[in-house]
Amino acid sequence: MKKYVSLAVCSMQNTLSYRLSFVLNFLGSFIALLATYFLWRAIYDGQSELAGFDWNQMKSYLLVTFFANSMLSYYSESGITNKVMDGTVAMDLLKPLNFQKARLAESLGSCVLEGLLSAVLISVLAIAAFGIPMPVDGVSGILFAISMLSSILVKFGIVYCTALICFYTTSGFGVIWARMAVTNLLSGALVPFAFFPDWLRNVAMALPFQGIVNTPTTIFLGMSDTREAILLIAVQWFWIAALWLLGRSMWGWAVRQITIHGG
Amino acid sequence: MSLIEAKGLRKVFRQAVKEPGLRGAVKHLFTQRYVDKHAVDGIDLTIREGETVAYVGPNGAGKSTTIKMLSGVLVPTSGELRVDGFVPHKQRMENAVRIGAVFGQRTQLWWDIPVRESLNLLKDIYQVPEDAFRRNLDAFVELLGMEEFIHLSARKLSLGQRMRADLAAALLHDPKIVYLDEPTIGLDVSVKQKIRSFIKQMNRDKGTTLLLTTHDLGDIEDLCERLVIIDHGRIIYDGSLQAVKDAFARERTIHLQLGSELAEPSLLFSDLPEVGMDRTGPYRLAIRFDRFRITASEIVKRIISQADVADFHIDEPNIESIIRRVYEGSLDLELAAESPVAASREA
Numbered sequence: 370m371k372k373y374v375s376l377a378v379c380s381m382q383n384t385l386s387y388r389l390s391f392v393l394n395f396l397g398s399f400i401a402l403l404a405t406y407f408l409w410r411a412i413y414d415g416q417s418e419l420a421g422f423d424w425n426q427m428k429s430y431l432l433v434t435f436f437a438n439s440m441l442s443y444y445s446e447s448g449i450t451n452k453v454m455d456g457t458v459a460m461d462l463l464k465p466l467n468f469q470k471a472r473l474a475e476s477l478g479s480c481v482l483e484g485l486l487s488a489v490l491i492s493v494l495a496i497a498a499f500g501i502p503m504p505v506d507g508v509s510g511i512l513f514a515i516s517m518l519s520s521i522l523v524k525f526g527i528v529y530c531t532a533l534i535c536f537y538t539t540s541g542f543g544v545i546w547a548r549m550a551v552t553n554l555l556s557g558a559l560v561p562f563a564f565f566p567d568w569l570r571n572v573a574m575a576l577p578f579q580g581i582v583n584t585p586t587t588i589f590l591g592m593s594d595t596r597e598a599i600l601l602i603a604v605q606w607f608w609i610a611a612l613w614l615l616g617r618s619m620w621g622w623a624v625r626q627i628t629i630h631g632g
Numbered sequence: 633m634s635l636i637e638a639k640g641l642r643k644v645f646r647q648a649v650k651e652p653g654l655r656g657a658v659k660h661l662f663t664q665r666y667v668d669k670h671a672v673d674g675i676d677l678t679i680r681e682g683e684t685v686a687y688v689g690p691n692g693a694g695k696s697t698t699i700k701m702l703s704g705v706l707v708p709t710s711g712e713l714r715v716d717g718f719v720p721h722k723q724r725m726e727n728a729v730r731i732g733a734v735f736g737q738r739t740q741l742w743w744d745i746p747v748r749e750s751l752n753l754l755k756d757i758y759q760v761p762e763d764a765f766r767r768n769l770d771a772f773v774e775l776l777g778m779e780e781f782i783h784l785s786a787r788k789l790s791l792g793q794r795m796r797a798d799l800a801a802a803l804l805h806d807p808k809i810v811y812l813d814e815p816t817i818g819l820d821v822s823v824k825q826k827i828r829s830f831i832k833q834m835n836r837d838k839g840t841t842l843l844l845t846t847h848d849l850g851d852i853e854d855l856c857e858r859l860v861i862i863d864h865g866r867i868i869y870d871g872s873l874q875a876v877k878d879a880f881a882r883e884r885t886i887h888l889q890l891g892s893e894l895a896e897p898s899l900l901f902s903d904l905p906e907v908g909m910d911r912t913g914p915y916r917l918a919i920r921f922d923r924f925r926i927t928a929s930e931i932v933k934r935i936i937s938q939a940d941v942a943d944f945h946i947d948e949p950n951i952e953s954i955i956r957r958v959y960e961g962s963l964d965l966e967l968a969a970e971s972p973v974a975a976s977r978e979a
Contacts, residue, residue, distance in 0.1 A: 371756055376756075379749065379753050383744045386785070459735070460735070462728075463703055464758075465725045466757060467725075625707050627706060
């Protein structure tokens with residue numbers, strides 16, 4: 370266990386050593402957030418409510434989405450894919466480390482920083498600029514925190530399994546872009562599920578992606594009572610376990626695909 | 633006790649064949665053709681504890697593929713393989729704590745954190761006890777001259793520094809076996825020397841078993857007792873380095889500095905016509921001879937009977953020319969292994 374903790378700490382250090390690119394990356398997504406904010410404001414112009422969301426709720430939705438998306442950013446995701454692409458996976462295999470656990474440790478390590486930075490930024494925005502209502506009571510606050518953490522693990526499961534596909538395709542960008550497009554749509558990051566037609570909402574609810582954005586936002590906005598919130602978190606954990614097992618069996622298959630030539 | 637045992641080890645890669653040009657590329661989208669490349673084609677290899685083995689062969693012969701199978705990175709297509717009793721690709725973790733590896737062209741250091749931190753992390757990963765870690769680190773820093781760069785991140789190191797740091801990283805947990813894949817590639821003479829003497833010391837003090845691939849024949853002569861030559865995925869020679877030299881480097885040259893002129897030079901080797909004598913200067917002689925027809929001491933004895941000898945030295949054959957000739961196919965080492973000379977040397 371200690372070795373994975375050390376790995377996470379190192380990964381944090383690594384992220385810090387790219388502080389400029391890390392901050393720029395973060396600013397980039399922040400600008401994207403502003404763009405979405407103004408887009409939605411234009412849509413809400415003259416409307417008091419759309420698909421059950423009033424403007425205040427929509428603002429909260431955007432911020433929580435931004436928070437969820439800033440965790441396990443493109444930066445940590447491409448880290449896993451690159452290992453497969455450039456063959457450094459060979460160096461990982463030399464070490465007495467479980468590949469999946471090691472990648473989780475690294476991802477969580479950089480997540481701490483990503484989380485910290487965006488949490489600070491969001492608190493400032495939420496309180497100073499937008500006047501976002503926080504979850505009222507302590508119970509839903511705690512449930513939100515749990516669902517947020519679970520969201521990271523669901524995302525890791527998806528990111529990890531996708532990265533392993535690269536063993537087969539031997540090219541990373543296409544796979545990552547496809548993953549991002551599907552995740553953005555089916556997690557509710559692009560548009561809340563409430564705006565979906567029924568069939569698409571049903572499809573999305575049956576897939577793991579909703580655990581990333583839809584679950585924490587629903588709980589944050591108080592759109593579910595305590596019992597429903599716990600159920601939603603249970604579903605997240607079902608997916609965390611399922612994706613972990615899927616990742617493990619995919620790894621067993623992927624290891625056989627390794628063909629590192631030369632060197 | 634044999635530490636590494638491979639029987640009929642084989643690795644086949646499937647390679648896509650693309651026809652040339654755009655047409656070929658488009659065609660490849662719909663129908664793929666593959667050919668099998670036999671990178672390692674049924675090798676048998678047994679290595680005992682504490683041995684130092686040079687694993688050589690031309691580029692693409694299958695050296696690295698073999699090492700990657702031994703270290704558990706690649707899964708063999710067929711054949712049996714055990715390293716210290718474990719099957720590397722199935723018991724990868726158990727295997728990993730027993731081995732150390734340096735792949736000259738890759739690094740296992742973390743690119744953006746100081747070398748010292750990388751080594752600290754490895755300590756946790758391999759669960760090296762604190763006192764053993766201290767001891768090893770202090771020794772390595774001194775032997776490899778690492779004080780000047782241990783605080784730098786790996787991306788800032790020169791090639792020679794990086795290679796030394798990588799070597800320290802690979803040996804930190806006192807592995808039983810060390811695989812070195814071209815550890816001195818591209819390094820200058822002084823760094824090479826440091827690395828070689830470090831490896832030698834590890835082998836001597838800790839009994840570390842060593843499997844080394846290299847194109848640097850100095851590495852081989854300096855570090856290894858046993859030579860395994862692989863070509864086209866097959867082992868074409870496996871025996872002692874000395875036996876190869878004996879079998880193929882029969883011709884030696886003895887250089888003499890005389891104190892006086894020879895009395896009767898023509899009578900010296902009249903019974904051995906293949907001995908060649910060249911005058912390389914006043915009072916200087918170079919004598920070429922087949923060391924299995926006449927010994928160096930016999931030659932010196934005959935010279936002394938006719939003149940004073942002030943000084944002499946013998947040119948050893950170099951392994952480089954021998955191995956080059958094996959690659960080119962002009963030497964058949966199978967014969968060497970069976971020749972009586974080689975056999976008597978090994979006995």
